[in-house]
Amino acid sequence: MSELRIHVWLVLLNAPPLCTDTYLDLVRQGASPAYAKIRNDTFRTLTTDPLFRRRVTENSLTRVLNAIAWKLHDANEARVNGWMSPPTLGIPKSLDGTDNMFHSPASVSTRRGRGSVTGTEGSEAGGDNSGSVGYVQGMNVLAAPFLYAAKSEAEAFAAFDRFITHECPGYVRGSMxxxxxxxxxxxxxxxxxxxxxxxxxxxxxxxxxxxxxxxxxxxxxxxxxxxxxxxxxxxxxxxxxxxxxxxxxxxxxxxxxxxxxxxxxxxxxxxxxxxxxxxxxxxxxxxxxxxxxxxxxxxxx
Missing domain, CATH: 1.10.472.80 (Ypt/Rab-GAP domain of gyp1p, domain 3)
Incomplete structure (x- = not known):
């Protein structure tokens, strides 16, 4: 596999440099409202491809998708509420004080007024999000090549985020x-x-x-x-x-x-x-x- 591929992709996507801490802050936020759907998808991602299974773990794919879901969720909150920028991202630990990278889905509704994990199958939880960009079933497969080609989760996150928000946002809106x-x-x-x-x-x-x-x-x-x-x-x-x-x-x-x-x-x-x-x-x-x-x-x- 080419070591240069992910760098070429980032250039072709015109993806700006991403500070690793930005990705880590999103990961530390814990489970997003879409976490249950993400977990339901990740275990079956390219299951018959031995190259992918050897190189990319389910946990890695889950973290990247969950971080993407948080970023899209926060951006949508900012748009709906008229904020100039998304809310503060950094939350160092889960609500119960442990170092677990993800909360149980049931605990999500108590964090920052985020709402529950329930909602339509095609979009994030809470309200009518048919016009907003969020996690939809199938994004796990769309993210897979980026994770396979990248040298780090942060690199894959930067490329995937740029791709879905600039190249094909219509694919990941609730209405698809x-x-x-x-x-x-x-x-x-x-x-x-x-x-x-x-x-x-x-x-x-x-x-x-x-x-x-x-x-x-x-x-x-x-x-x-x-x-x-x-x-x-x-x-x-x-x-x-x-x-x-x-x-x-x-x-x-x-x-x-x-x-x-x-x-x-x-x-x-x-x-x-x-x-x-x-x-x-x-x-x-x-x-x-x-x-x-x-x-x-x-x-x-």
Whole structure:
């Protein structure tokens, strides 16, 4: 694995330098309102990928996601209350005075008036957060490549935070509107680059919302093997995450014959083959009308 990859990604994301203490302060805050959902997701993150399991622990992934959840929660509180900056972050120990890095979820409601862990499945706890950026199911897989490539949790946090807040905030809002827009665009793109395959899938009721939701949300990080995901992400971070929609269509075209010959087609993108996917993506980009390409650029915002 390239030691330079995370540094290149940080440059491509234009991520500002992050003081490690900033990350540690977020970790010391304990369990966020989204902690229960995070714990429900982390144990099943890339479970079949031995490279990821050897390099990234579940605790490490949990800490990064919990820190992200706190940062997004505090930023949303600042926005709602009209503060110029988020509330103070530093809390050295858990409420019970122990050194545990996380409270039990039940204790979260007593901290700083944060509210309970209950709420909608797609957003953080408390109120209607459909328009705010927060933890949503699937962010664990989206964070995985950053943790795998990074040399430290703070480095992964800086890259992941920049990515979700600047490149694809629409994917991590409670309503996940960016993901749904992306799925609709996948159907439109396929109809342009391969009308026959598009018609066949639609005739069988196989719309992108059925088979492509994880691939849109995670930028194909859900499709093993991980080394191929990293190669694909090198391309996407260099030329724009919006091209992931074309990458999904490219994966469909790679299994085109199988799908056309099936009376019950169900796309299976495993294993990911980054090089041919990138080649097809570059070719397809030339065929996309300007107005549709502009929708691709804007769909995740």
């Amino acid at each position: 509107d960016g993901v749904h827009k992306g799925l609709a665009l996948v159907d439109q793109i396929l109809a342009i680059v391969d009308p026959r395959l598009s018609s066949h899938l639609l005739s069988k009721g196989m719309k992108a919302e059925i088979y492509a939701f994880p691939s849109v949300l995670t930028l194909c990080a859900c499709t093993p093997p991980l080394p191929e995901v990293l190669l694909l992400w090198d391309f996407l971070l260099a030329y724009g995450p919006h091209l992931n929609l074309l990458c999904i269509v490219a994966q469909l075209v790679l299994v085109r014959d199988t799908l056309l010959n099936s009376q019950s087609p169900k796309p299976d993108f495993k294993p990911l083959k980054a090089r041919p996917v990138i080649d097809y993506t570059v070719n397809f980009a030339r065929k996309i009308p300007q107005d549709l390409y502009e929708q691709m650029l804007a769909h995740a915002q």
